[in-house]
Amino acid sequence: MHKILNKKIIATDVTMTEIAAPKIAKKRKPGQFVIIRLYEEGERIPLTIADADPVKGTITIISQRVGKSTAYLEDMPESEGILDLVGPLGHPTKIEKYGNVVCIGGGIGIAPIYPLAQGFREAGNRVTSILGARTKDLFILEEQMRKVSDLVCICTDDGSYGKKGFVTDVLKELVDNGEHFDFAAAIGPIPMMRAVTKLTKEMNIPTIVSLNAIMVDGTGMCGACRVSVGGKTKFTCVDGPEFDGHKVDFDELMHRLQIFSEFDAAARERYESENKNPNCIINEKK
Missing domain, CATH: 2.40.30.10 (Translation factors)
Structure with missing residues (x-):
């Protein structure tokens, strides 16, 4: 325990x-x-x-x-x-001194981007963090990210906090205004990472992404976390969780995750209907 x-x-x-x-x-x-x-x-x-x-x-x-x-x-x-x-x-992030690094976190993806930003900063990089969420109430770790970043840019889909728009809008604006990035890391919802990597590929910025695939054993035996990277099958638990974002088949990954998301939502609904008080541990571990 x-x-x-x-x-x-x-x-x-x-x-x-x-x-x-x-x-x-x-x-x-x-x-x-x-x-x-x-x-x-x-x-x-x-x-x-x-x-x-x-x-x-x-x-x-x-x-x-x-x-x-x-x-x-x-x-x-x-x-x-x-x-x-x-x-x-999983394999740890390859922390090196790249120069100017941009760390892009979306929603709950800000949590895993935080230790990466911290590591890049400690390695002597200039770190720009672009953080996004659907709305202000879903924003996390702003104070912590400011401590490990040289510049923090915030955006929300609805404009309730920071700039209205997406992380890709902020990245494009920074580059259009003269910012140069030698390396990028992006973690967040699959559509966000897909959009970011499409943009960074056009900008010739090497980009890693961290994939949150379905896992069971964590040793590569079950194959539940398989993803296609560069046309080859990889296992997120043992080969990742980080991959070259320009080689990931995001459409395939999104399709697989959508199947499981329906089961997740149904399981949560059953759990909450059985346990009316959200502040109490469930009486029976079903």
């Missing part, structure tokens, strides 16, 4: 959870993730390690209430234990 030490709602349906995991905290590097299982009959879900404190022996994960497991995690009280916590998994 890994004890939940601290929890905080940081946006609508988004929770930051600090967990005791000393071995993982010491080994974790930017870009890596864990797979958690909350109880015996629960599913295994991948979550990026947003932060880690080797001295305290803790890791921080940020989850969005989408399916049953993420809803259950949000409702778990502090001091409860997570049954299984495996990690760190």
Whole structure:
């Protein structure tokens, strides 16, 4: 069991959870993730390690209430234990001194882009962060991102916070105004990453993306997380989670994720109908 030490709602349906995991905290590097299982009959879900404190022996994960497991995690009280916590998994981000780096995070994707921005800054890069969300209530980690960025640009789809528009609009505006970027990292919804990589390819900016595919075992055995990269099949859990964004088949990935999203929504609906009080742990772990 890994004890939940601290929890905080940081946006609508988004929770930051600090967990005791000393071995993982010491080994974790930017870009890596864990797979958690909350109880015996629960599913295994991948979550990026947003932060880690080797001295305290803790890791921080940020989850969005989408399916049953993420809803259950949000409702778990502090001091409860997570049954299984495996990690760190995946290849860490290749942190180098590129020069001018742009980190682009959309929605919950701001959580995994944060450790990347931090790593790039510590390596001596000038970091520009472009952060977007559908609306102000869904915006996360602004203060943390400002601490690890030389410039932060904010936008929302509805204009409720920052510039009205998409992250691609901001990127294009920066480049049109004379900004030059040697490297880019983009993490967020699949349509966002697809749009960003299409633009950066036109701009000749090397770009990595981090893919949040469906995972079960985290070792490449099940094949659930397979993606097409450069016309070849890759497994997100062992070959990724980061790939050359200009080679990813986003249309195929989006189609596969849409199939599972319907099951997630239905599972969450059943869970919440069985547990009317959202502040209480469910009485029966179904």
